[in-house]
Amino acid sequence: MIQPKTPTPPRWSLRLLRLFIRKDFLEEIEGDMEEVFMDEVEQYSYRKARRRYNWQMLRLLRPTLTHNIFNSQKLNYYGMFKHNILVTFRGFKRHKLTFLINLIGLSTGLAASLLIYLWVTDERSVDTFHENNDQLHWVMTHFQLPETMVTWNYTSGKMAENMKADFPEVLDAVRVGNHFFRPRGVMSFEEDNFEISGLFASQNFFDVLSYDLFLGNPETVLSNKETIVISRSLAEKIFGTAEKAMNQTVAWENTLFNKELIVNGVFEDPPTNSTQQFEALINYGVLIDRDPWADRWNGGYAQTYLLMKEGTDMNAFNEKIADYMNIEERSTGRFTVFTRPYASGYLYGEYKEGVLTGGRIQNVQLFTYIAIFILLIACINFMNLSTAQASKKMKEIGVKKAIGAHRYALIFQFLSESVILSVMALALAIGLVSLCLPQFNYITGKTLELSLSNGWGAIISIVLVTGLLAGSYPAFYLSGFKPVAVLKGKIAGLKGEEWIRKGLVVVQFTLSIVFIIGVLVINRQIEFAQNAPLGYDGSHVVKFERKGSQTADPLPMLTELNQIPGVTSAANMAGDFLWGQDSGSGYSWQDGEEDDNHLFKSPKIGFNLIETMRLEMVAGRSFSREFNDDRTKIIINESAVKLMGLDDPVGTKLGYSPTETREIIGVVKDFQYGSMHQEIEPMVIRFREWGRNFLVKIQPGTEVNTLDQIEAVYKKFHPKYDFEASFLMDDYDALYDSEDKVAQLSNYMAAIAILVSCLGLFGLAAFTAERKTKEIGIRKVLGASRVAIMRILSKSFTGTILVAIVLAIPIGYFAAESWLQNFAYSIELSWWIFTLAGILSMLIAWLTVSFQTLKAARVNPVECLRHE
Amino acid sequence: MKKTKLGEFEELVLLTVVVLQDQAYGVEIKRELEERLRESLSVGSIQSALKRMEEKGFLTSEFGEATQKRGGKRKRIYQATPYAHRVLEEMKDVRAQLWASIPGIATN
Numbered sequence: 001m002i003q004p005k006t007p008t009p010p011r012w013s014l015r016l017l018r019l020f021i022r023k024d025f026l027e028e029i030e031g032d033m034e035e036v037f038m039d040e041v042e043q044y045s046y047r048k049a050r051r052r053y054n055w056q057m058l059r060l061l062r063p064t065l066t067h068n069i070f071n072s073q074k075l076n077y078y079g080m081f082k083h084n085i086l087v088t089f090r091g092f093k094r095h096k097l098t099f100l101i102n103l104i105g106l107s108t109g110l111a112a113s114l115l116i117y118l119w120v121t122d123e124r125s126v127d128t129f130h131e132n133n134d135q136l137h138w139v140m141t142h143f144q145l146p147e148t149m150v151t152w153n154y155t156s157g158k159m160a161e162n163m164k165a166d167f168p169e170v171l172d173a174v175r176v177g178n179h180f181f182r183p184r185g186v187m188s189f190e191e192d193n194f195e196i197s198g199l200f201a202s203q204n205f206f207d208v209l210s211y212d213l214f215l216g217n218p219e220t221v222l223s224n225k226e227t228i229v230i231s232r233s234l235a236e237k238i239f240g241t242a243e244k245a246m247n248q249t250v251a252w253e254n255t256l257f258n259k260e261l262i263v264n265g266v267f268e269d270p271p272t273n274s275t276q277q278f279e280a281l282i283n284y285g286v287l288i289d290r291d292p293w294a295d296r297w298n299g300g301y302a303q304t305y306l307l308m309k310e311g312t313d314m315n316a317f318n319e320k321i322a323d324y325m326n327i328e329e330r331s332t333g334r335f336t337v338f339t340r341p342y343a344s345g346y347l348y349g350e351y352k353e354g355v356l357t358g359g360r361i362q363n364v365q366l367f368t369y370i371a372i373f374i375l376l377i378a379c380i381n382f383m384n385l386s387t388a389q390a391s392k393k394m395k396e397i398g399v400k401k402a403i404g405a406h407r408y409a410l411i412f413q414f415l416s417e418s419v420i421l422s423v424m425a426l427a428l429a430i431g432l433v434s435l436c437l438p439q440f441n442y443i444t445g446k447t448l449e450l451s452l453s454n455g456w457g458a459i460i461s462i463v464l465v466t467g468l469l470a471g472s473y474p475a476f477y478l479s480g481f482k483p484v485a486v487l488k489g490k491i492a493g494l495k496g497e498e499w500i501r502k503g504l505v506v507v508q509f510t511l512s513i514v515f516i517i518g519v520l521v522i523n524r525q526i527e528f529a530q531n532a533p534l535g536y537d538g539s540h541v542v543k544f545e546r547k548g549s550q551t552a553d554p555l556p557m558l559t560e561l562n563q564i565p566g567v568t569s570a571a572n573m574a575g576d577f578l579w580g581q582d583s584g585s586g587y588s589w590q591d592g593e594e595d596d597n598h599l600f601k602s603p604k605i606g607f608n609l610i611e612t613m614r615l616e617m618v619a620g621r622s623f624s625r626e627f628n629d630d631r632t633k634i635i636i637n638e639s640a641v642k643l644m645g646l647d648d649p650v651g652t653k654l655g656y657s658p659t660e661t662r663e664i665i666g667v668v669k670d671f672q673y674g675s676m677h678q679e680i681e682p683m684v685i686r687f688r689e690w691g692r693n694f695l696v697k698i699q700p701g702t703e704v705n706t707l708d709q710i711e712a713v714y715k716k717f718h719p720k721y722d723f724e725a726s727f728l729m730d731d732y733d734a735l736y737d738s739e740d741k742v743a744q745l746s747n748y749m750a751a752i753a754i755l756v757s758c759l760g761l762f763g764l765a766a767f768t769a770e771r772k773t774k775e776i777g778i779r780k781v782l783g784a785s786r787v788a789i790m791r792i793l794s795k796s797f798t799g800t801i802l803v804a805i806v807l808a809i810p811i812g813y814f815a816a817e818s819w820l821q822n823f824a825y826s827i828e829l830s831w832w833i834f835t836l837a838g839i840l841s842m843l844i845a846w847l848t849v850s851f852q853t854l855k856a857a858r859v860n861p862v863e864c865l866r867h868e
Numbered sequence: 869m870k871k872t873k874l875g876e877f878e879e880l881v882l883l884t885v886v887v888l889q890d891q892a893y894g895v896e897i898k899r900e901l902e903e904r905l906r907e908s909l910s911v912g913s914i915q916s917a918l919k920r921m922e923e924k925g926f927l928t929s930e931f932g933e934a935t936q937k938r939g940g941k942r943k944r945i946y947q948a949t950p951y952a953h954r955v956l957e958e959m960k961d962v963r964a965q966l967w968a969s970i971p972g973i974a975t976n
Contacts, residue, residue: 028944
C-alpha cells in the first residue's frame with residue numbers, strides 16, 4: 001500500500017460528521033477524531049485507519065452528540081408544512097377551474113419542455129461516448145481557393161503517423177477512410193449475400209476509440225490486409241451467433257475491392273449516438289493497395305483523429321500545425337490545418353470562408369429557447385391567476401398575519417403551493433410524454449426514451465425552478481399585504497396589480513404571435529423550396545445506383561432499359577444529381593491570364609441525361625453518340641457564359657492543361673443543382689460515359705408495371721444486389737429533411753404555446769367576469785344589451801392583445817429574417833404573413849374570452865343582484 | 869445521593885478526568901482509560917459520557933490549544949466540579965461501607 005503524503009480521513013464520513021454533530025461540539029469532536037485517526041495511521045495501515053475512522057464515525061451518531069431532528073422546536077415546521085399542504089389542497093378543491101387551468105397549462109408546458117430536453121440532451125450526447133472524449137481531436141483543413149475558402153473534415157492519409165511522430169503532445173493518431181472512400185457492397189458467405197457498409201481503419205482504431213471489441217484479440221485485429229472485423233449484429237445475421245463467425249472466410253465485393261477475408265474479430269455495434277456507423281472494419285492498407293493516393297500527401301483520403309496528452313493547450317497546438325501541409329513536398333501551400341474536439345463536429349459542423357458558422361447547434365438552441373418560452377408562458381398563467389385571486393386570499397393573509405405569522409411563513413406557504421402544483425403537473429407531464437414519445441421519435445428520427453438514466457436530477461430541478469418561478473410573484477406580492485388594511489377591506493395598489501397582469505399577458509401573447517409568425521414562415525419556405533421551378537423536370541424520374549464492380553459498361557443495361565415500353569428515357573451520370581457538390585477547376589478561357597482557378601460546379605453526366613431531365617438547351621447541342629463525344633467536350637450553363645464573358649460560346653475551346661483543351665458544344669439554361677440552400681453557380685458539365693447513377697424517366701400511370709420491369713433488368717445485370725430505387729423528387733424533398741423536422745416540431749410547439757396562453761386568458765376572463773357580476777347585473781337592469789356587455793368585457797383584452805401584436809411583429813420579423821438567411825433562394829417576408837398572424841391571434845383570443853363573456857352576458861340580473 | 873445518577877462508565881471517565889488534571893481532553897481520556905481497562909473505546913462513547921456529565925454539572929470545560937495533529941482544531945479541557953468531587957467521595961464511601969459489611973470478609 002502506497003501512502004499518500006498527508007493521510008486524510010474518508011471524505012464522505014467527514015461530511016456526515018459535519019452534517020450530524022451538533023455545531024458547538026463539532027470542533028472538539030472533529031479534532032479528536034482526526035487525532036485518533038493520525039495515531040492509527042501510524043499504528044495500522046492507511047486503509048485500516050480509514051476503515052476504523054468510518055466505524056468510529058458511525059458510533060458518534062448518538063442522541064447526546066447529534067442535533068435532534070425530532071426536537072420540539074422543529075415540530076412546528078412540520079405542523080406548518082402539514083397546514084400548508086392542507087390549505088393548498090382545499091384551495092385546489094374550491095377553485096376547481098383555476099386549478100385545472102394551472103394544472104393543464106403547467107403539465108402541457110412541462111411535457112413540451114421535457115420532450116425538447118430529451119431531444120437536446122440526445123443531440124448533445126452524440127459522439128461523446130468515447131472514454132477519452134476530452135483528449136480526442138479531429139484534424140481538419142481549410143483549403144484556399146481564389147475566391148473562397150472551403151473546409152474539409154478529411155486529410156491526407158499520411159497525416160496520422162506523421163503528426164504522431166512530430167508532436168510529443170500527440171499520444172496516438174487514428175486514420176480511417178473518409179466518407180468517399182468507404183467500402184460498400186455485398187458480403188457473401190456460402191449462398192447468402194448481405195449488403196454492408198464498412199470502414200477502412202488503422203490498427204490502433206480500437207485502442208483510441210471506444211468501440212468495444214466483443215471477440216478477437218485486440219493485438220491482432222486490423223493488423224493485416226487479409227482479415228476483417230465485423231459487427232455483432234452482422235455476425236449474428238450471417239452466422240447465427242457471434243462466436244461462430246470467428247475464423248470464417250467471407251467474400252466481399254464492393255465499390256473499392258473484391259476480396260476474400262477471414263473474420264478475426266467481432267465488435268459491438270456502434271451506439272446510435274455515434275455519427276460513424278459501420279458494419280465491418282478492414283485495414284487501411286487495403287485502400288492503399290487499391291489506390292496509392294490514399295497514402296500520399298496530396299490525396300485527401302483519410303479522416304485523422306488525434307489522442308492528445310491530457311491538458312494540452314489546443315490553441316497553441318493549432319498554431320503549431322497550421323502550416324503543417326505547406327511544405328514543399330506536401331502541397332501547394334493553400335492549406336491551413338487545424339483541429340476541433342472530436343465530438344463537436346456533430347453540432348458545430350458548418351464552416352463558411354474558414355469560419356465556424358454553426359450547424360445543428362442552431363436547431364438545438366432554437367428549441368431550447370422554445371422550451372424555455374413555453375414554460376415561461378405556463379408560469380405566467382399561474383402568476384396571473386394567483387394574483388387575480390388575491391382578493392379571495394386577503395382575509396386569510398390578514399388573519400394569519402394578525403395572529404403573528406411571519407412574512408416568510410407566508411412566502412413559504414405560497415411557494416410550497418406552487419411547487420406542489422408543479423410536482424402534480426410533472427406527474428401528468430410524464431404521462432403525456434410517454435404518450436407522445438413514439439410520435440415525437442417518428443418526427444425527429446430518434447429513439448428517445450424516458451428512462452432513469454437520462455437526468456432525473458435535471459428534470460426535478462426544472463420542476464422546482466418552474467414551481468418557484470411561478471410561485472415567486474404571488475408569494476412576494478401577496479405576503480406583503482398590510483394586515484390592518486386587508487382586514488378592513490382596503491386593497492392597496494390594485495391599479496398596479498392590474499398593469500402587471502396585463503403586462504404578463506402581453507408577454508405571453510407576444511411569444512405566441514412570434515411562434516405563429518415563425519410557423520407561417522417556415523412552412524411557406526419549405527413549400528416554396530419544394531415547388532419552386534428548378535429548371536428541370538424531375539417528375540416520374542426513378543433513380544438508382546448500380547453496384548458492384550466499377551468497371552462495367554453501362555451501355556447494355558441502358559439499351560435494355562430503353563426497350564421497356566413504359567420508359568420514356570434512361571440515362572446515367574457519375575455522382576448524385578441532387579448532391580450538388582461535384583465541382584472542378586482548371587478551365588481557362590482567356591489567353592495568358594491566370595483565370596484557371598475558378599471552381600465551377602461540375603456534374604459528370606452521360607449521354608441522354610439532358611434529355612431525360614428535360615434540361616433546356618439555349619444554344620448548341622447536348623452530348624450525343626452520333627458525334628462520338630468524349631471528355632474533351634463540355635456544356636456550360638448561362639451563368640458560366642456570363643462569368644466568362646463569351647459572346648459566342650458554342651465552339652469555344654477552353655484551356656485545360658498545357659496540352660489539352662475542352663470544347664464547349666452547348667449552353668444549357670440555368671437550373672438548380674442540389675438543394676435551394678445553394679445558389680445557382682457557373683457550371684461546367686463534364687462528360688462521363690461510365691457513371692454509376694441511373695436516372696430513368698417513366699410514363700406517368702405505368703409506374704408499378706414499369707418499375708417491375710426495371711427491376712428485372714437490374715437483377716439481370718446485378719444478381720447479387722437488391723434493387724433500391726427511389727423517385728428523384730422524393731429525394732429532392734428529403735434534402736429539406738432537417739427543415740421539415742424543424743417545421744413539424746415548431747408547428748406542434750407553437751400550438752402548445754398558443755393553447756397554454758389561451759388557457760391563461762380563459763382563466764383571467766372568467767375572473768374578470770366574476771368580479772364584474774354586480775356591474776353586469778346593474779347594466780342589464782338598466783337595459784344594456786348582450787352585445788354591449790360583451791363589448792365591455794372584451795375591451796381590455798383586445799387592447800392587451802393589440803399591444804402584443806405590435807411588439808411581436810418586429811421580433812418575428814427579425815427572427816424569420818435570420819432564419820431565411822440559411823437559404824440562397826427564399827420567400828419574401830410579405831406583410832400578409834404578419835397581418836395573418838395578428839388576425840389569427842386576435843381571433844383566438846376573442847374566441848377564448850367569448851366563452852366567458854357570453855356566459856356573463858346571458859346571466860339573469862336577478863341572479864347576481866339578489867345577494868348582498 | 870438520590871439525584872446524582874452517575875453511571876458506571878461515567879464514573880470511570882470522571883475519575884480519569886480528575887487523574888489527568890490539565891491534560892484531560894477527549895483523546896487523552898480515551899487513551900488513559902483504554903490502557904487501564906485494556907479494551908478499546910470509541911470516541912463516541914467517551915464524548916457522550918463527557919457531554920452528559922457536563923450537562924448534569926459534574927464537569928466544566930474550556931478550549932485548550934490546537935495542534936497540528938488535530939488538523940488545527942482546538943482541544944477541550946475538562947475539569948471536575950467540586951460537586952463532582954463530593955459525589956465521587958460519597959460513592960467511594962458507600963462502596964467502602966458495603967465492602968466492609970460483607971460478612972465473609974468482616975469475620976476473616
